[in-house]
Amino acid sequence: MQAVADRRSFQCLQPRTGSFRAGMALAVLAAWVCATALADEPRQRVNDTSYGMVLYEYHQGDFFQALTRLNVAKAEGGISGHGDHPLLVEAGLMLAYGMTREAYAVLEALLDESDVASEIRNQAWFYMAKVLWLEADSDASKDALDRVDGDLLKATEETLYREWLYLRGQWLLAQRGAMVTDKQFDKILQPLPPNSVWSWYLRYNRAVQLLAADSAQAAIAGLSALIEQAEPESRLAPQTADELIALEQQARLTLGRLHLAQGNFQQAMAVLGAIPLDGLMSDQALSDYAVAASNLGQNGLALQALETLQNRPLFTPWLQQVPYARAFTIEQMNRPEAALEAYRAAARHYLGLDERLAEEQADLTEARLVEALNFIREGADNGGNDRNRAAQRGAEPALGESTMLVDSYGRVRVQPQDFSLAGLLAGEGFQLALRDLHELYRLSNSLDRWRAQLNSFDVMLDTRRTRREARILETRQALATLNVDEWEAQQSRFRRRIEQASAAQDVTFFMTAEQRQLKQQLDAVEETLSQLPDDRSTRRQRQTYKRMRAYLDWWLVNDYSTNRWAAISQLRELDKAMATFVSQRQLVEQELLSDARLDRFADRIRRKREQLEQLNGMLELALDQTRQDLLVLVEAELASQRRQIAGYLLASRHAQARLADRLLLSAGEPAAAAPMADPMADPGFRSRITDTEDADE
Numbered sequence: 001m002q003a004v005a006d007r008r009s010f011q012c013l014q015p016r017t018g019s020f021r022a023g024m025a026l027a028v029l030a031a032w033v034c035a036t037a038l039a040d041e042p043r044q045r046v047n048d049t050s051y052g053m054v055l056y057e058y059h060q061g062d063f064f065q066a067l068t069r070l071n072v073a074k075a076e077g078g079i080s081g082h083g084d085h086p087l088l089v090e091a092g093l094m095l096a097y098g099m100t101r102e103a104y105a106v107l108e109a110l111l112d113e114s115d116v117a118s119e120i121r122n123q124a125w126f127y128m129a130k131v132l133w134l135e136a137d138s139d140a141s142k143d144a145l146d147r148v149d150g151d152l153l154k155a156t157e158e159t160l161y162r163e164w165l166y167l168r169g170q171w172l173l174a175q176r177g178a179m180v181t182d183k184q185f186d187k188i189l190q191p192l193p194p195n196s197v198w199s200w201y202l203r204y205n206r207a208v209q210l211l212a213a214d215s216a217q218a219a220i221a222g223l224s225a226l227i228e229q230a231e232p233e234s235r236l237a238p239q240t241a242d243e244l245i246a247l248e249q250q251a252r253l254t255l256g257r258l259h260l261a262q263g264n265f266q267q268a269m270a271v272l273g274a275i276p277l278d279g280l281m282s283d284q285a286l287s288d289y290a291v292a293a294s295n296l297g298q299n300g301l302a303l304q305a306l307e308t309l310q311n312r313p314l315f316t317p318w319l320q321q322v323p324y325a326r327a328f329t330i331e332q333m334n335r336p337e338a339a340l341e342a343y344r345a346a347a348r349h350y351l352g353l354d355e356r357l358a359e360e361q362a363d364l365t366e367a368r369l370v371e372a373l374n375f376i377r378e379g380a381d382n383g384g385n386d387r388n389r390a391a392q393r394g395a396e397p398a399l400g401e402s403t404m405l406v407d408s409y410g411r412v413r414v415q416p417q418d419f420s421l422a423g424l425l426a427g428e429g430f431q432l433a434l435r436d437l438h439e440l441y442r443l444s445n446s447l448d449r450w451r452a453q454l455n456s457f458d459v460m461l462d463t464r465r466t467r468r469e470a471r472i473l474e475t476r477q478a479l480a481t482l483n484v485d486e487w488e489a490q491q492s493r494f495r496r497r498i499e500q501a502s503a504a505q506d507v508t509f510f511m512t513a514e515q516r517q518l519k520q521q522l523d524a525v526e527e528t529l530s531q532l533p534d535d536r537s538t539r540r541q542r543q544t545y546k547r548m549r550a551y552l553d554w555w556l557v558n559d560y561s562t563n564r565w566a567a568i569s570q571l572r573e574l575d576k577a578m579a580t581f582v583s584q585r586q587l588v589e590q591e592l593l594s595d596a597r598l599d600r601f602a603d604r605i606r607r608k609r610e611q612l613e614q615l616n617g618m619l620e621l622a623l624d625q626t627r628q629d630l631l632v633l634v635e636a637e638l639a640s641q642r643r644q645i646a647g648y649l650l651a652s653r654h655a656q657a658r659l660a661d662r663l664l665l666s667a668g669e670p671a672a673a674a675p676m677a678d679p680m681a682d683p684g685f686r687s688r689i690t691d692t693e694d695a696d697e
Contacts, residue, residue, distance in 0.1 A: 129167060162196060374416070488578070
């Protein structure tokens with residue numbers, strides 16, 4: 001139980017929805033890209049198939065594959081038909097993997113272009129500000145934020161506009177040596193809806209800044225106002241309800257600890273008691289509630305809170321203080337026999353825990369580490385349905401599988417099945433190492449698929465050789481059945497007919513298809529007119545027919561030379577085709593005698609295998625190094641927990657000895673009321689507090 005709240009434990013929070021985290025901008029970025037692309041003229045499909053594949057992989061949540069396809073498309077000539085949108089998508093994908101410098105280069109190249117649309121340039125400046133903020137270059141980030149047109153951003157995408165306001169507020173709060181005035185802060189907050197996640201985080205972080213500036217009362221007032229403004233869960237949007245509820249509980253926990261630090265134990269109990277027992281901060285709230293109750297002398301309430309914690313799985317290392325704190329509280333209630341037994345139970349608990357941690361530390365391997373983690377599959381139920389979670393655990397994905405659920409930074413979504421890893425799992429170093437291991441395994445799976453594909457080429461080569469032999473036999477039989485003399489005889493007949501018609505100046509022989517059609521129509525008209533009576537109408541039609549027949553005759557004579565030349569040209573083309581036929585037949589004969597193409601194909605496969613082996617060697621080195629880094633982190637965490645457990649064990653044994661001596665000396669005498677001891681007077685208790693503070697930091 002921590003009697004004095006440590007200001008170092010109060011840290012500025014960032015929205016889980018990803019306002020500050022650059023990778024979560026991808027969802028908004030994709031929506032904006034689609035909206036902008038369809039703003040002028042609705043389109044039913046993408047203009048470039050490569051870009052379509054990139055967007056498909058992106059919307060499937062496979063950012064690694066999307067970035068790979070984008071790079072392949074770039075190597076093959078880039079993406080056309082979408083303006084600068086692919087550059088923004090590429091920058092967002094790089095931010096998703098923490099590649100801030102690469103994203104900066106892409107955005108810088110985009111901003112250097114002179115013909116970029118104003119909406120795209122505005123978006124690029126916004127994401128450039130986020131990149132610079134992630135690179136801890138606050139001045140450059142502020143300059144980029146100032147270049148963003150807020151009105152234009154609000155008109156194109158209001159969600160990004162709110163995030164832009166949030167980043168401006170974060171920049172103000174991050175300025176050292178300059179306290180943000182209420183007027184400056186209200187100017188940022190005013191455009192934000194009161195129950196927006198951006199507004200909540202800014203107001204919470206504002207309270208933290210006031211606390212750091214020794215303005216505890218102002219921080220308390222700010223947190224109290226934030227809590228009072230909280231809306232009922234039923235009124236909140238589904239996508240923000242969980243986060244706002246969690247932040248409200250965090251604000252209550254922070255406010256309760258501030259009251260503890262100032263000695264306002266009654267107010268602390270009132271604030272902490274409002275945190276639900278099934279809430280996210282319930283464990284910390286119960287611990288601090290017990291501290292406040294103990295300081296007020298209400299040891300019964302303190303014991304009740306500790307008993308509630310004792311009956312829960314002690315999932316995080318800092319909760320290991322509970323068995324000792326429970327025994328200490330019982331001792332303060334002047335129940336030495338029960339306290340002695342509680343201290344003994346605490347000592348047994350710590351001794352067994354230390355033995356288990358020692359065994360885990362000695363037998364630590366990657367397989368044991370993976371067994372201690374509960375990986376979450378895509379589409380899994382993250383709610384409180386125990387039956388569904390149990391079914392999901394039976395089908396847990398392995399590291400490297402595409403079904404592994406990851407966040408926008410590519411970090412693996414995982415829950416510890418062992419409390420000893422809970423604190424470590426929340427650390428950035430462990431998360432990044434686990435992410436790298438997951439990505440390396442994904443690359444290993446890709447190389448395995450590549451190796452399987454190359455192996456399939458061996459079968460393909462054998463099949464092709466077999467098929468080639470069969471086709472050679474078929475081709476030779478087909479060539480044998482070709483009657484080349486007949487083709488040449490037909491060619492000679494064509495030449496002879498053309499020469500005869502040319503010598504006889506047979507204009508009808510050289511008619512075009514259009515002329516032939518007109519002749520057929522006139523012949524049909526002539527036959528029809530011959531059957532009609534000789535009247536005025538018929539005579540008029542016969543005159544028309546004669547004019548058309550005369551036109552046809554004139555047309556045939558006029559185009560005779562042209563049509564004759566066209567026929568001769570076709571004959572020459574036939575001669576060329578026959579020459580090509582003969583040469584191709586000779587080429588086929590040569591191909592039947594050589595398999596150079598298959599040899600070149602086999603040589604390509606051999607070279608690809610060599611490249612694959614080189615990549616596999618580099619991958620194995622990277623995997624070994626990443627495994628080692630991950631195991632070193634876990635081993636250091638287990639060693640730290642053993643040191644902390646040793647302090648609890650020592651304090652429990654000292655307390656046992658002290659109470660045993662007290663009971664021995666008072667044996668046979670009336671039990672005197674023991675004075676109420678100060679919790680901070682116990683050295684073991686003080687060491688526990690110090691360890692807890694270090695763990696919080």
